[in-house]
Amino acid sequence: MPALSRPRVSVIIPAYNSLPELTRAVTSAMDQTLGQDRVEIIAVDDGSTDGTGEELERLARTCPALHVIHQENSGCAGVPRNTGLDHARGDFVFFLDSDDYLGPDALRRMVAMADAHGTDIVLGKIASVGGRAVPRAVFQRNQPRTDIFSSHAYLTLGPWKLFRRSLIERLGLRFPPYRNCEDKPFTAAAYLNASGISVVADYDCYYVRYRENRTNLTLTASDLAHRMDGTRLCFETVARYLEPGPRRDQIMRRHVEWELCGPLRGLLPRESEQDARERFFPEFRHWASTWVTDALFQRLDAPDRLLVHLLRADRFDDVLTVARNAGRDARRGHLVDKGRVYWLHPFFRDHTAAVPDICFDVTDRLPVQHHLEAASWHGGVLRLAGHAYVEDVDSLDPATEIVLRKYRADRPEVRLPTTPCPSAHPLPGEGRRYEMAGFTAEIDPATADGGAPLERGLWNIYLDVRAQGVSRTVRFGNRREGGEVTHPTRRRVTTSQGPVTVVPYFTPYGNLSLDVGEVAHPLDPPCQVLRTIWHTRSTLLVGGRLTEEAVRDGGALRLRAETGTGGVHEVPVRGEQGGSVNVFTARLPIGRLGPGCWTLTLVMEGPGEDAPRRTAIVPYFDRLAATRWLRFGCRPYYAKPVALGPARALGLEVAPIKVVTGVRRRLGG
Template sequence: MAAPAVSVIVAAYNAMPYLTRCITSVAEQSIGQDKLELIVVDDGSTDGTGKELQRLSGIHPELLRVFHQENSGGPSAPRNFGLDHARGQFVFFLDADDYLGPETLERMVAMAEKNGTDIVLGKMVGVGGRGLPMSMFNRNQPKTDVFSSRVYWALNPLKLFRRELLERHALRFPTSLPIGEDQSFVALAYLHASGISVIADYDCLFCTLREDGGNTTVRHGGSEPRLRFMPGMVDLLLEHVPPGPGRDHLAHRHLTIEVQEILGHLAAESRPQQEKALAQLADTLAPLWHKGLNNRLSAMARLRLHLVRHQMLDEVLELTRFEKELAGSKVSTPVLVDDGRALARYPFLRAPARSIPDECYDVTAQLGVRHHITRAALNGTALHLTGHGYLHRIATEDVTNELLLRERDGKTEYRLPVAHTPTPALGTDEDEGRYTYENAGFEATVDITTAADGRPLDDGLWDISLVIGAQGITREVRIGSKRAAGVSGKAATHIVNTAEGTRAVTLYTTHPHGNFTLDLGERKHDVLPQLSLNDSARWASDAPTELEFTGRCTLAAYPEGALTVHLENGQNSATFPATRNGTDFVVRVPVSELAVGTWRGELRLGSWTLPLPELPGNLAPAKWRRRALPWHAKPVPDADGFALQVARTNIVRALIQRIKP
């Protein structure tokens, strides 16, 4: 029997009524049952799980393999049992109260095979109020690793693993832990993996918060079970990851998520338990935490760790209460602005008896930056911008906003002044109106002929930022992602006249972030693809001696009269302007005004040119009289490209042609 592509392993304990949906979601996978095996290990259930598995086995006899064992007290033993019996190239661990999206396994296997990765994370969706890690699902990541992504923030095993990876490193779930058993298993798999993929554009896994409180982490409360697995995770990082940015990146997760969770459980325990747990937590974290990590951590995390390190139990309990109240509040914590820094008014800020350093409260780098663009319009050589920008929770006093242009490749920068404008009532729609920003508005003009300290901007991609300053604090933000409904983000190319000649200027928004950039010199937006001529010219219906060229121009603007048809006959030249109607244009050439000769030409817009279409050979000659003598214009036979012959008609030859039999 051929080995399946995926072995889905389900550890089931008192999983009704969720189990039925879980099994059905696997049976209906688009990858097909012939590529699957479903191993369910009933871990001593007492609620009818075993009976339901028997019924489902009758429905899916070729898919479902059921095993029963005495209750082991956690998911580790049944998962290990399932892994020992798995035959698939990949394994997927699925909890019995969760279920899969219809295309999950097909997409995951395809992602792993295409990119040669050993682990695939699929986007998770919480059901019934279940909270889940989401920071790693901002975008698809075909191949990443544990150090250059946020995958380490998802240490649950609900993923696709290449089974060869697990067997090569003898990875199994520890059976001595009631919770957190998955962290060491997944962490080691991450560290040994040849690559990790992330699927963020499809809802792969639906995780349920059970109404009966049957989720493992809900059943096992208190700080003690969490403090049992934390030392192992610290030791794992110390053993397998050398000191430096990589270890710090992974430590960040434990120093924030686990510490906050442990302190939350500790707050509900007795005083002796609290003292013991806090001392144990301080000892556990000591080898992992160092001052250099502070720049990675939020101010709240720094404050937590300081209190834990110094075993300040009363302060820990007060901070935990404060955090709980803050989580339920709609108002952000106010700040103290001092010497260019913003300090959050968390408990014990500058309390003399505690001597907690200001760095534990410094939120300057965490301040939210708000901006909104109400106008972004190119007019000639000038870009006009209006909007507002402010720092969240910082009153707009001593405002020093300015515009910043930065060339993307060369990193050349120019700062431009803005005019400050009032913004009454701004901010009343958040934080219950506690903070207002009445002087956050700005108006700015970027003239490409003078923006480089009085000189023209060079060709390049010029990213546009707003440097927001108030009360001595400054932050920079790219602008454009937040804009009024009437402000377009669609690329718009303008052709403008400057002292140096005609230039192409395109205002566009980046993908996917939607920020404004000026493209000077066609770095990303070529002019010629936005100009086209129809395949043939014709005589105008209302003027038989006017040759009519038609075409399409999607440029946003160009100088009046700049789009022309230019003709030459070797001695003379003639230019004829286009008439524009929306995106269409027409150029009419009165051939009766042309001198004798063979005329060739092109469509011109400044320095950009397009060849005129070849005249059809069956185009009838145009005829007219000049000073009572007959003239004509007709296509030149077998010409290479556009060629129009203008000549006086030979009367004798014309008569002979007429009377020829």
């Protein structure tokens, strides 16, 4: 088959007695802006008896891209997905459950992300319909290229993702024939072997919902009998692809928490005591003994540590007791003892239970609440005011400190005291529990470092929140009262080593930092744009030169197009082949931009969440003309360059051309 006839995406829809939700699912795939000529839809009727097969045939008569396959009922979603995979021809595969549906622009956005960054898996933002739980942590922002070790991607093991088909075929991946948890080993294996993962977080790509008749497999096959095979395969899959060590522990933790401890608490008490003791407990005990290393055990939350300890010790009756009372016991209070905080579970320091204190230690898990309420210069001294406390630890004998850590420098941190005071705002808790959580602090750049001035460079500000001997250190500034605290202006400070300029600023994550000496000020542009030309009718080329500071810092530069309504499209900036290290070009495919006015900027962020963001406008050059092109091969569009604001930043007005208007102009009427 010629390469040009191959679809970009094969959408695979397993369907069993899926009416009435099925129609919405299929039509959402048919109506993708990527275009029916670039999408094939493979719907597999898994022996339905409610008219699902007939509805699929009706839809197929209206859409050449829809191919229907009928097979005997398999009793699970994995087998019809495998049938779809056997027939798929697309560069990518997307698994769409018949209960759910796609956003109209979902596939176009995900394919564009994979193409631009060479990634094997793309996660599109998942939205809930009717209250079904959805993952949120991984979708806080777009991530052009990441992996499972530096993102929250591994928390989402559902198959509703864009997979590069060559990855699936190279690994020989297929779904096991289980009624529940069949998707997790498949997705885990793909994650563990993927060449990069992308996240589309600025658009609702996938909508999940429960069926009207509540016959989703996740509901009808939710007991332990349907979960054990899939869970066992999850652990074995991780062990197959990762060597023992911190990386394996990091990934195993997800399965220990979600597939071992969660079902143990929620489902084991529902089983008969004989099944629980003889059928399921030995398997749970084997997993806890085999896959939970001592290092991983330390990273678990206290309720999970307690369960794992009891499993390893072969204490079935105690495991069942803890599982049955989990909801009630979770609400028990805490004890502060010698600078540590312990969960007051009935087994805590009960000599008959003989459970070590480590199973109840929650010191490093308690949330720290903190807010910056004011930041202002008083002469050459920066004064901060705020409040901070560790939840469930009364603010008695508070001794919170400001901690300054120099960015990307191996040198001792700088610690400064705060002055405790009553909080200026009412805080939660009974009586006067957190009354003394307020504080004020002074940072004098001329003397802060043990009487010496702060070294030139970027300094990140932390809080070491202390009370009753309990200490927790957190990054400071990203929570500001009412969102109204702004950074003070730069200040010229006289030090023993001469005058220096100090600039407080907020990082891209909202944390407060100091730039001492403006060595590489985050507001200074990282580059200069020297040209903008049309590389093709629908591709804009932006070229320029990085500053020496930007080259030295080694941050990742991206060309960003965004609209005032929240639309964002980014492409990487690459060095010119064979050229100087500070010469760059970026190619923006404007054919992927929707209608609207798009502002262009260049954005550089260094590695790490405390790295400053530096931006540069793409200027408007008079010589850049308007352009026209055909979208999806048939619809005419245009992009008109415009100058925006006093800085004359480049904007692109993108819109479809009205065919009638275009014809009239050509005819002069």
